[in-house]
Amino acid sequence: MSRVRKLKFALWVVTGLAVAAALARFLLGLGGTTNLSDAVPWGLWIGFDVMGGVALAAGGFIITATVYIFKLERYHTIVRSAVLTAFLGYVAVAVGLLFDLGLPWNIWHMIVFWNPHSPLFEVGWCVMLYLTVLSLEFFPVPAEEWSALARIRRFLIQWRLPLVIAGIGLSILHQSSLGSLFLIMPYRLHPLWYSPILPVIFLISAIGLGLMTVIFESHFTAYLYRRKPETELLAGLGRAARWVLILYLVVRLGDLALRGQLGALVGWGWQAPLFWLELALMAVVPAALLFVPTVRRSRSGQWAAAAIGIFGVVLNRIDVGGLAHMERGEGFYLPAWTELAISAGIVSAAALAFLFIVEHFKVWETRPADPEADPLKLPEFDKIDTTWLGVPAVAARTMYSLAFILAASVGFAFLAPERAASRGVPPAPVHRARGGDTLWVDGNLNGYGTAFKHAEHQKREGGAASCVKCHHMNLPRDRDTGCYECHHDMYQPVDSFRHDWHSSPEGARLACYECHERGKARSAATAKDCSACHKDLYPAGALIQVKQYRAVGYAQAMHQLCLGCHVKAARQKGKPDLARCANCHKEGIDLVDAKGFSYRTRELAGARSVLPPY
């Protein structure tokens, strides 16, 4: 298998996984498919896809400036691929943003509702305008193939210089505005990264990165298509890049010194080592490599310096985007696999588009030979007698389709439906209420429950006859089922109906139609109510009447039960305190149960109110 085909195979696999994750993202919402939270509202998609993506696309404006403004004609051979990379990079950024936005269909609102004070407004406009400019800059390349487009092509080439200048202006704004985004959050971003000149720092690093991405991309495609890399030419870019990186180092460290933050460089937290790693990767190591002439002129040297530098700058964008934000205790965030898959999938799809375009249009001087011409060999067998028929050709496209579909299926298999079904509610198993005359009612044993004076309530409500006021017999003919046995999750409703028992020969031996009406879909919704058969499920005078098979969450069951009477009593007796949370959930009730366990209640404040607004 050729290098190109191996790579395309891998890219289709990743894209397939991402398609499964992407569908889940839009069908289930952000909460069910990402690990974002109220503490970490921005994650991988902003840090890598948007911030990293824009930085990686910087090669476009750098090379167009080199060729059309500084008129260094020898770089003309790489200008088309640099513009193509920038264009696809920006498309990837825009697509990544659509995944991250909660309401992506409202993205056009930025065109109509203006807030020029917002750096994100600037970012949005720059993406839209520069994407337009890039597509106009690149359009003459595919237009070569069709003579009908010749006039448009000539027009665009005539207007190329203004387009290039506009693209450079927009890029400068855009690269720096991603830094401006974080100026408003000095309380989030660590002082090693937060700086009033963040936009300038971002712009300088984007220029350095732009040069390095062009180097890397040239070498990578040369390796891929077995072309001869433009090593001589790229050494020139390396020469420029090292000075940009030195400038970056000076500005970055100078800024730290001026802000008096040099002390933070030796801190013991994880931020200081992260800063050093980032600075070494994005500036120190690549600059040092590029200063050695033999390294700068060698193929592997250029490759290594560019790869390290690119990794460093992307790490820097991820740091500013979230990794280097100050911890707020609960702010721990690790991307979910769906987030990773979508990020990787966008990159893969952009790479596939790149490969398609260089294979079909004249991006380089010589178009690479069709790598699909040599089909893959797979064994084939006769369908009837399984005789081996040898190795026929399997077209590359068949293989890619297979990779894509299989990966998408695996992706679907890995989607956790229960994660979406729970709507983010963590499972909270309920424990039995404990105690004697005074019951310790605290299902999740966190102290926020209450000490319920059972004996007192029983006496007041009328002795043994009052049991049915609060208790219903959960299971038929059962007189001592604990509440927690059906309401066994603190907050989530659970299915307490045992279908297998009702239908099994060892159990109730019911035929389907005895509960489900004939000719209708057999589901819980169309089945009979429990009480249709279990006539004596609730004793006369019971306050609780359950009509469906789902038991509500424990907390809700307890609240409805207690509050129903408490609210009524509060109104009738004119004692509003009776219906207040703190009436039951108050601090410092000590209780020792019959077995000698001791408990102590905690105050409700700080705990969440689970009350339905009554």
Place this chain on the structure above:
Amino acid sequence: MKAAILTDTTKCIGCSECVIACKKVNHLDPDVPRRWDLDDGLSARNWTSVVKGPKEAFVRKQCRHCLEPACASACPVGALQKTDTGAVIYDSSKCMGCRYCMMACPYGIPRYDWDETVPFVRKCILCYERIKSGSQPACTQACPTGATVFGDRDVLLAEAHRRISATPGLYIQNVWGEDEVGGTSVLYVSNADLSFLTHDVALGSAPLPQRTAPAMNAVPYAFTGALAAMAGLSWIIGRRMKNQGGNQGETE
């Protein structure tokens, strides 16, 4: 009138009546713990909460309705607005869900409908419709002890200073919200240090939008400057090359 709320934590008994009133008036769903919740009780379904501060003080958390709100300055589509009444309100029909407001808020107040497929940003809106019609927010109306009261900001600020100077032994001599990040409409007096209500770093008195202003004001100049510089460079270099005789015909 510039609407404001003054919360005196020494009077709060932690009964959570304000929380319940808020949920009722704003038709918020019953709350259950979610994976994405912070532990301060605020969420898309709880716009105010009572937390335990230092010295066992009950502190009611809610949107501070900053005089120069970072969220409103950050929102790219202007979905968040500081109104004349003093309330910072949210227009869900404009929002596109970028969550920049959540990143920008120095108090970490806005929360998100993470479980919805059509999610919105949620936070206290100072019962905007009620105060516009001359009424007061549900929370201050529900408070049984007068720990949290509604009124004009200047009047409440004077009242806050009167309280802390009348019983200096009880209160810390500070009105939280008087001038931090340019001042907020929700003020606190307390016997406990309330700096835990924000991120770890102490807030200055400069409004946060001022941090972005220099960069944003420079945008038109940077853009026109860059365009002019590039056009000029291109012209100069082009002319010099022509003069040297090496005429590079612009070829594809």
